[in-house]
Ligand SMILES: C=CC1=C(C)c2cc3[nH]c(cc4nc(cc5[nH]c(cc1n2)c(C)c5CCC(=O)O)C(CCC(=O)O)=C4C)c(C)c3C=C
């Protein structure tokens with residue numbers, strides 16, 4: 001019995017779930033990593049062969065990013081990384097560098113730090129986007145419990161936990177295949193493509209690269225359309241009043257990006273159309289708008305804030321806004337929509353305003369992420 005046990009230990013290196021200084025046992029639901037079953041690793045052979053782990057499959061869900069704190073330096077670090085990304089701001093460096101460093105980073109960190117303060121998760125001392133993304137990762141791990149070789153983790157494109165650090169962690173756990181899921185239902189070079197860029201930059205540094213897949217957008221997936229419309233109707237049913245108009249407000253991008261071939265606009269238009277069809281609503285009742293303008297350039301129209309103002313001025317008294325492009329509530333939904341736009345509406349004569357929560361880690365929201373993940377894992381598990 002003891003001999004058999006020793007033989008098993010020799011083959012696997014460590015007893016299941018035991019851990020070691022180099023390969024610690026990672027607990028299910030831990031802050032960074034959600035593991036479907038205990039880790040099995042093979043100890044190096046007596047000849048000094050490097051360690052070779054059991055083959056596993058990683059799933060890395062990635063959202064946009066978020067500052068580590070609301071203080072000036074945390075905000076500045078985050079904004080600098082974000083706004084230095086050529087996928088986000090495609091101006092030539094010589095032109096953009098002085099604007100970013102000498103103008104924007106002088107005042108925006110303080111101003112946006114104050115905005116983040118209003119939505120900060122004080123219990124965990126982090127932004128809601130980080131709290132929700134972690135929870136989505138933990139829940140996805142639970143939902144994929146029937147696929148024991150899968151390890152689920154989460155990361156951020158800007159800030160922490162970074163994509164390179166999580167890819168490395170997955171690889172250390174024996175993942176030789178990794179599915180990266182950018183948490184954006186609609187594709188844009190400014191969001192989806194930059195996640196892929198960052199992942200492939202990290203792969204450049206690896207001798208033994210895992211095989212990597214990037215999940216495609218799901219803007220027209222029936223599971224997503226069902227989830228977002230049922231989230232809307234459920235929330236509206238609980239309001240006690242019926243909105244005359246609902247805005248489907250998506251994050252904007254410069255109009256020029258559309259002209260350069262970014263399909264983001266078309267994806268948003270299609271999502272909104274499918275939502276209308278599912279609800280049986282007219283174009284007047286569910287209107288497509290774009291929010292979060294940045295800089296002097298023209299962005300996709302109609303703008304959310306201008307539409308809210310115009311609707312209030314035209315006599316609309318009851319308005320709701322849904323954010324189908326955001327997988328998790330964040331600054332742009334909690335502060336800009338639920339805060340600023342509610343104020344704009346009431347200031348111009350509106351009476352009832354509702355910001356419909358994002359899908360977040362709700363059952364319906366997790367069904368969407370699980371569906372996309374399972375589909376894209378096909379052939380690997
Ligand atoms: C400056 C250009 C920007 C483009 C283009 C852009 C596209 C884009 N962004 C999201 C999702 C989010 N953006 C968030 C915050 C945010 N966005 C920009 C700028 C651009 N976004 C900035 C500078 C910021 C930071 C806040 C600010 O200074 O205004 C967030 C929230 C993050 C959080 O922690 O809460 C999300 C999410 C999408 C989907 C998108 C294009 C499709």
Ligand SMILES: [Fe+2]
Pocket residue numbers: 251292
């Ligand atoms: Fe943004």
Ligand SMILES: [Fe+2]
Pocket residue numbers: 265266267269
């Ligand atoms: Fe379009």
